[in-house]
Amino acid sequence: MALRKGKTKSTLETSIDAALLAVEIYNKPRTPFRVEGFITHMIIAWTRLFHAHFNNTIGNRYYYKNDNGRFKTVDGERKSWELKTCISKFGKLDDSVKSNLSFFIKLRNKIEHRHIDRDEIGIMIFGECQSLLYNYENTLIDFFGEEYALNESLTFSIQFSRIRKKTQIEASKKLLSKEIKELKTFIDNYRTSLPDEVFNTQEYSIKLIQVPKISNTDRSDLAIEFVNWSTVSEEDKENYKKVTAIIKDKVLKKEAINPGRRKPTDVITKVNQEIGFDITHYDHKCLYCCLRIRPGSGNDLTDPFDTNTKYCHYDEVHDDYVYQDAWAELIIKGIKEGKLTKDLWKEKFKNSEHLNIKEIEA
Structure with missing residues (x-):
């Protein structure tokens, strides 16, 4: 869908800019407020993506109105639907995508008045962050077509394995602080509340494992391959499970419903x-x-x-x-x-x- 100049196109462009800025912030290792910045800009990106879609499909009906039919205003600007309302009004998102967005809306509200130092929380929620971005691009393509895909613009963040291990240890110690404990409790409670069919999806949280490719593959192959789980054969799924059973770091979930x-x-x-x-x-x-x-x-x-x-x-x-x-x-x-x-x-x-x-x- 090639958009002409107008409000839909300008709103969509600001949405994409916010998403790209979120990734830029997240991938800069020394950026202060890195996790907060990523979450805040991705919330803006999602909100404006919905606004662009609504403007393209239903016009200006995504603004709040008073009982007299006039638009509600805040500081002289018309008040538009916030992200939670956009999700509800759209009504077609997959449950896993909605759960991922709901997680970040609630987490954004919790971290708004807290200072999270470096990676204490970032390491915990990497999977949810990655899914938030993937889901955004998929929804962007659904709304406006393949020409707006962002994958050509994004890069994979290179990791220092030893430094990352040290960071994880330090982050675990910092999780003992009161404020971080409260956020960790929220994250654990939210994850535990999700049914397995939502929690285990890539749309809610990407689970990545870094495994070096040292086989005799074609020399023109990409160094990194992202596998869509839904397209993998049953035989390959079993092989993946054997590998992940050995090396993955997993939070075990009890299968019983509300035990004790x-x-x-x-x-x-x-x-x-x-x-x-x-x-x-x-x-x-x-x-x-x-x-x-x-x-x-x-x-x-x-x-x-x-x-x-x-x-x-x-x-x-x-x-x-x-x-x-x-x-x-x-x-x-x-x-x-x-x-x-x-x-x-x-x-x-x-x-x-x-x-x-x-x-x-x-």
């Missing part, structure tokens, strides 16, 4: 069996809010993944929370030791105050 986790009613029942009085669902709400093991309900601005994973996890599939046995045991311990009473947690909840969970755990 309980619904609120189960927690309440277990607690009531151990104490001299009964607690209710309202008491349970007071407790999890006061001890801050999960967000309170009814707040759309709260990230549901912000939980104390020692006691509680967000179940994205069912849009609710499940609790560890340790949560019931903590309540029982607090009550038996006199650190938790009904009057105390009700008063704290009513006044939107918190209890120090460390004192209950001690």
